[in-house]
Amino acid sequence: MRRRTFLKDAARAALAFPLARSGVAGLLHGKRVAFGGIQIECSTYSRIRARMEDFIVQRGEDLARDPFFAPLKAYPYPFLPVLLATAVPGGPVDRQAYEELKLEFLHRLKALLPLDGLFLPLHGAMYVEGIQDAEGDWISATREVVGKDCLITASFDLHGNLSRRVIDNVDMLSAYRTAPHIDREETLRRACDMLVHCLNLQVRPTMIWAPIPVLMPGERSSTLYEPAKRLWAQLPGMNAEPGVLDASLLVGYVWADEPRATASAVLTGTKPDLLRHDALALAQQYWDARKEFKFGVPTGTLSECIDQAQRLGTKPVVISDSGDNPTGGGTGDRAEVLAELLRHNVQNAVIAGIADRPATEACYRAGVGATLPLSIGGTLDPQGSQPVSVTAKVIFLSSTDNPAERETVIEVRGVTVVLTARRRPFHEIRDFSSLRLDPANFKIVVVKAGYLVPEIAKIANPNLMALTDGAINQDIEHLPKSRYRVPSYPFDPDLQWKPFAIVSARSPQPRRSKRSIHGE
Numbered sequence: 001m002r003r004r005t006f007l008k009d010a011a012r013a014a015l016a017f018p019l020a021r022s023g024v025a026g027l028l029h030g031k032r033v034a035f036g037g038i039q040i041e042c043s044t045y046s047r048i049r050a051r052m053e054d055f056i057v058q059r060g061e062d063l064a065r066d067p068f069f070a071p072l073k074a075y076p077y078p079f080l081p082v083l084l085a086t087a088v089p090g091g092p093v094d095r096q097a098y099e100e101l102k103l104e105f106l107h108r109l110k111a112l113l114p115l116d117g118l119f120l121p122l123h124g125a126m127y128v129e130g131i132q133d134a135e136g137d138w139i140s141a142t143r144e145v146v147g148k149d150c151l152i153t154a155s156f157d158l159h160g161n162l163s164r165r166v167i168d169n170v171d172m173l174s175a176y177r178t179a180p181h182i183d184r185e186e187t188l189r190r191a192c193d194m195l196v197h198c199l200n201l202q203v204r205p206t207m208i209w210a211p212i213p214v215l216m217p218g219e220r221s222s223t224l225y226e227p228a229k230r231l232w233a234q235l236p237g238m239n240a241e242p243g244v245l246d247a248s249l250l251v252g253y254v255w256a257d258e259p260r261a262t263a264s265a266v267l268t269g270t271k272p273d274l275l276r277h278d279a280l281a282l283a284q285q286y287w288d289a290r291k292e293f294k295f296g297v298p299t300g301t302l303s304e305c306i307d308q309a310q311r312l313g314t315k316p317v318v319i320s321d322s323g324d325n326p327t328g329g330g331t332g333d334r335a336e337v338l339a340e341l342l343r344h345n346v347q348n349a350v351i352a353g354i355a356d357r358p359a360t361e362a363c364y365r366a367g368v369g370a371t372l373p374l375s376i377g378g379t380l381d382p383q384g385s386q387p388v389s390v391t392a393k394v395i396f397l398s399s400t401d402n403p404a405e406r407e408t409v410i411e412v413r414g415v416t417v418v419l420t421a422r423r424r425p426f427h428e429i430r431d432f433s434s435l436r437l438d439p440a441n442f443k444i445v446v447v448k449a450g451y452l453v454p455e456i457a458k459i460a461n462p463n464l465m466a467l468t469d470g471a472i473n474q475d476i477e478h479l480p481k482s483r484y485r486v487p488s489y490p491f492d493p494d495l496q497w498k499p500f501a502i503v504s505a506r507s508p509q510p511r512r513s514k515r516s517i518h519g520e
């Protein structure tokens with residue numbers, strides 16, 4: 001029903017704003033669409049760099065076969081794979097790696113021209129050494145290659161940052177509506193449904209962006225809890241309004257010292273006045289709720305969380321080592337939790353995991369059953385944390401030919417520790433079971449995470465969030481002084497603000513109502 005309403009509305013709008021290239025091909029056939037991009041979330045407060053070897057790069061048919069993109073096969077035109085580079089969140093991207101990836105992406109894109117449409121599955125919080133607004137750089141370079149007539153749709157993470165450059169170079173955008181992110185596929189479909197509908201009807205939509213000067217960590221803005229729960233719950237209803245193709249609300253990424261780091265409301269559709277109304281309403285509501293954002297679970301220092309876990313008669317108590325969470329940009333090499341568990345003389349605890357390649361390799365050399373002295377932690381960012389010296393027994397070694405994939409389970413005075421050669425999260429049960437560990441059997445389970453993903457959240461009895469130090473320290477009010485961030489809450493607690501809407505440069509510009517649309 002929604003689709004029919006949209007089609008009628010879009011057909012009307014198409015009469016008003018036909019694409020420049022209205023003579024090209026007919027409806028429903030002959031269109032050329034491609035997809036690809038780059039996805040990483042980068043804390044500017046991290047001292048490590050994302051280098052080429054940290055990216056998984058899928059090209060051509062390898063990308064087309066990725067099950068995540070299987071829904072693209074249902075569209076009436078083939079979606080041609082370009083290149084997709086993805087990496088575990090972390091520090092800024094090494095400039096040379098970025099330039100090489102961008103060059104190859106653009107080169108492959110050129111080979112697919114002419115294109116009627118392009119889908120960019122991005123994250124939105126990439127930071128590249130020496131470049132402000134890295135997604136803006138990637139998207140504007142892409143626009144130059146595909147030309148002005150190609151429609152570009154983008155999907156963003158809920159924690160992506162928008163900018164004028166991003167908005168002005170795409171035609172439509174959709175962001176995740178859940179944190180934890182359980183709607184990745186739905187977001188892909190929304191982004192691509194819009195594109196295909198606009199191509200079918202040869203209509204260029206309007207995009208209206210309302211930046212909101214509020215920055216919250218994801219851990220204080222999960223859509224499972226208020227106020228995010230009610231703010232995001234409105235989006236499907238807004239999306240169902242005739243003339244709205246997508247309604248998105250983004251938390252933004254707080255650990256990015258960039259002017260574009262803010263929350264955003266962004267609406268795409270064919271009725272500019274309605275889009276503007278909805279964008280301003282969302283922005284105002286978000287602003288009004290700014291003081292309500294709180295952690296959804298009990299928090300404390302590491303020591304407080306361990307004390308509380310020991311007092312509780314339940315298990316497993318899952319403690320989030322939130323400052324070193326590699327899925328939020330943390331380094332993942334810190335061992336303070338191990339030191340603290342040993343200091344508390346905790347028995348029956350598991351830490352999953354600590355990225356430490358030298359210690360992992362030492363365990364592989366020693367073999368299962370061996371006891372050896374180890375220095376654990378601080379190998380990726382020696383300035384960030386202190387290593388812990390222990391005597392460990394090797395319990396398990398994962399079987400792999402690739403040294404970078406090695407993982408080992410060791411035991412240190414009653415504490416089980418997972419060591420990994422590379423940075424990686426342990427957020428799902430299978431991450432444990434592949435190492436023959438059952439988290440339910442432990443009294444305390446420590447994961448390097450912020451909010452828990454549903455599988456681990458289900459077994460947590462309960463979850464406590466340790467506000468630990470790291471590249472994504474949750475104590476955002478005391479982050480190092482920013483150079484580029486615009487005045488925003490909570491950094492400027494007394495900030496006065498009124499919402500305003502920005503119409504993207506590619507939106508069809510109505511001749512008379514321009515002032516009212518800008519509405520500043």
Ligand SMILES: [Zn+2]
Pocket residue numbers: 157158159181218
């Ligand atoms: Zn996210």
